[in-house]
Amino acid sequence: MSTSLQNISVKYTDLLSEIETGQVKIPQFQRKFVWNIKDSAKLLDSIIEGYPIGTFIYWRTNERLRSVRNLGNIVLPEPKFGEFVNYVLDGQQRLTSLYAALKGVKIGEEDGKTSDYSEIYVNLLAIDEQDIVTTEIDSLQPEHLIKITDLMKGGFSIFKNYPEEFHEKLDHYKNVLSNYTFSVINLKNAQIDVATEVFTRLNVGGKSLSLFEIMVAKTYHIFENKSELESPEKIFDLSVKYEELSTELSASHYDTIPSATILQVISILLEKDCTRKTILKLDKIAFINIWDEAVSCIKSSIDFFRSYGIVVGRILPYNALLVPFSYFYYKNKHNPTGDMKKRLEDFFWRVSLGFRYSSGVEGKLVQDISKIDKIIANELPRYEWKVLVNxxxxxxxxxxxxxxxxxxxxxxxxxxxxxxxxxxxxxxxxxxxxxxxxxxxxxxxxxxxxxxxxxxxxxxxxxxxxxxxxxxxxxxxxxxxxxxxxxxxxxxxxxxxxxxxxxxxxxxxxxxxxxxxxxxxxxxxxxxxxxxxxxxxxKLIIPQEISTVELEVYEDTEELFDEA
Known part of the structure; x- marks a missing residue:
């Protein structure tokens, strides 16, 4: 099914209804609501003045993403399982402002303050270039002001409290807001990477979302069916899982491992590939179900490095080394001994000294998985890159x-x-x-x-x-x-x-x-x-043919502290 764009018009009542029923959501990769109450008043003023306020762009899908489930901090219901959801790709600030102002809700801010969006007014005396919608009311009399929330309720019971000379104006303002047509573009049948690319181009000036940000959104899951999950948890939230893992790894001084490496590990375990394209196509449930085992393999790899003397993550030559080592522990549940251990150490030093993962990491990781398979089979892999140790x-x-x-x-x-x-x-x-x-x-x-x-x-x-x-x-x-x-x-x-x-x-x-x-x-x-x-x-590298590896070979019996 190909991606398509659908242009639609939505009226105020329908827009609010979609929000209140949970059909409109803010995806996790959107920034927080940052507009203030004055920005919201200016937006409503533009509508009443008849100015265009731009188009809302939704990604319409039945996928469930990790989302900021509320607009601002407004508590809204979850959509029913299987229903389509409109994830806002462009227009979050405007949409949240409209909803907050027209419903008169309170929104808490990061500094601890609370903004009361019921305190947005229509100035019935506004003329010429004055703002019709305002929050500045100190110089106005009560009979010259009406709250936006009261205006939208309208009717004789409210308007009778105002001088008759304003009734026509009150009806007009209410009708303008009630009948205003909002322009909406639905991005339908799109994959998540397409949707996030659209978001990137619209919102962050070409700065791409990280793969982890996309996967946090994609793998978020509320388990409606307990049989889907092999653990008793009800929600899988990758951002929370990664934070928990980082906290656990801090005790072993390996909390410097980036999120991208964790995604590569999981992709290698599931698909023996870890390109961006492959990661984005990973099955959500398979990703979730392998998480705990992947974490266990990562921890086993770190234990190996630490027991080997590499006691902190910051000096690990490449974070990507965790990928083949995690694969090793995924396929081989026991700690390596004897020749297997020596060959695994040999692999570590060849990668570290041979600038192996300095470029083209994804492709090289795929190639190196076959070398790990050889080590597990008690064979010495052949290496196609030179390690010059002199x-x-x-x-x-x-x-x-x-x-x-x-x-x-x-x-x-x-x-x-x-x-x-x-x-x-x-x-x-x-x-x-x-x-x-x-x-x-x-x-x-x-x-x-x-x-x-x-x-x-x-x-x-x-x-x-x-x-x-x-x-x-x-x-x-x-x-x-x-x-x-x-x-x-x-x-x-x-x-x-x-x-x-x-x-x-x-x-x-x-x-x-x-x-x-x-x-x-x-x-x-x-x-x-x-x-x-x-x-x-x-002494840490197993010699191979000179055509493959160039070494200054020293006998095992030679002491490091012999005279140079």
């Missing part, structure tokens, strides 16, 4: 910025070491709120930038602000003790308080006796730490 590669990509997937991969490597605090050899607490920006006090340039700028003016700043010079520390040490001191200076103070300093620094890929620390030798430090980081990364 010192030149790490050096070339190491300019420190927390938004870069490569840097995040190295931070994951650091976190995997469970870095210890310089002063007491206790675990450094890694928290999302500390790792938002590159200037965070938890990202410590081991050779402070200010010290290098004074003492190594010949050194290119690229090597100063390099991931090789970054350590993860407690903010207190960085801000209050280390500051801009040289490594030889501040490490001497830690050496006197931490009997295990040598072991502490190894958790940061640093050897205090071999890396020129006591001589403030940045070149030796940089060269040795770069070598250790490269070696550590190589």
């Amino acid at each position: 010192k030149e590669f790490v050096e070339a990509n190491g300019w420190f910025s927390t938004g870069k997937s490569f840097n995040k991969a190295i931070l994951c490597l650091y976190a995997k070491q469970k870095p210890k605090s310089f002063d007491n050899n206790l675990d450094v607490i890694i928290d999302n709120s500390w790792l938002k920006i590159a200037t965070s006090k938890n990202y410590h340039h081991f050779f402070p930038k200010s010290w290098l700028s004074k003492n190594r003016k010949d050194l290119d700043y690229y090597y100063v602000n390099h991931i090789v010079n970054i350590t993860i520390v407690d903010g207190f040490l960085n801000k209050n003790i280390i500051k801009a001191k040289s490594p030889a200076n501040y490490m001497k103070s830690f050496n006197s308080t931490n009997d295990e300093l040598e072991e502490t620094m190894k958790t940061h890929f640093i050897d205090i006796n071999k890396d020129g620390i006591w001589d403030n030798d940045y070149d030796t430090f940089y060269k040795n730490r770069l070598s250790r980081i490269t070696k550590a990364l190589n």
